[in-house]
Amino acid sequence: MKLQNIIGKASGRKLRLNPEVSYLEYLCKLSDLGKEQVDGQDRLHCDVAYPSFKVFVYVTDTDASNGAFIYAPGSHKFSLKRLWIEYKMSIKYYVKHFKGDIKPEVLSEDDLKTLNIDEKSMEGKSGSVIIFNTMGFHRRGNFTNSQKPIRQVALVNYRYLDSWANVIGWEA
Numbered sequence: 060m061k062l063q064n065i066i067g068k069a070s071g072r073k074l075r076l077n078p079e080v081s082y083l084e085y086l087c088k089l090s091d092l093g094k095e096q097v098d099g100q101d102r103l104h105c106d107v108a109y110p111s112f113k114v115f116v117y118v119t120d121t122d123a124s125n126g127a128f129i130y131a132p133g134s135h136k137f138s139l140k141r142l143w144i145e146y147k148m149s150i151k152y153y154v155k156h157f158k159g160d161i162k163p164e165v166l167s168e169d170d171l172k173t174l175n176i177d178e179k180s181m182e183g184k185s186g187s188v189i190i191f192n193t194m195g196f197h198r199r200g201n202f203t204n205s206q207k208p209i210r211q212v213a214l215v216n217y218r219y220l221d222s223w224a225n226v227i228g229w230e231a
C-alpha cells in the first residue's frame with residue numbers, strides 16, 4: 060500500500076497536495092552524552108492538539124543509544140483531563156516563550172500518570188519507516204553511545220492536511 064493511501068485512511072482526509080519532505084540530523088556533542096538536548100526535543104510533547112501525521116525514515120541504524128524516536132502508544136486520544144493538562148502547559152509555554160525559551164514544557168509525574176504515558180523506543184535499521192500521529196506524546200530518544208552520537212532521519216510531514224490549500228487543492 061502506498062504511503063499516501065495509508066495517511067489518507069488514518070486521517071480520513073483527501074490528500075490533494077504532496078507532503079513536505081525534509082532531512083533532519085541531530086548531532087550530540089560527546090560532552091553532552093546523557094544530558095538534556097539543546098533543542099528540547101528530548102522532552103515528551105505533542106506537536107498539535109488535533110490529529111496530524113508525520114513519517115520518519117531512518118537513514119542509519121538507530122537504537123535506544125543514539126536517539127531512537129520514542130512514542131507513547133494511545134496518548135493521541137482526546138479527553139477532558141488531557142485538555143486541562145494541555146491548557147496548563149500552554150500557559151507555562153506562553154510565559155516562557157517571551158523569555159526566548161521555546162523548549163516544550165516538562166510534564167509533571169502526576170500529569171504523566173493521568174495521561175497514562177508508557178514510552179516505547181522505536182529502534183530500527185536504516186530504511187525503517189515510522190508513521191505517527193503527532194497529537195500523541197513523543198520525543199527524541201537519548202544519546203549514550205559515543206560511537207554513534209548522531210541521528211539522521213528523512214521526515215515526510217502531512218501537517219498541511221487541514222490547510223485550505225489542501226481543501227481546495229491549491230499548490231503554491
Ligand SMILES: [Fe+2]
Nearest residue numbers: 104105106197
Ligand atoms: Fe514533535
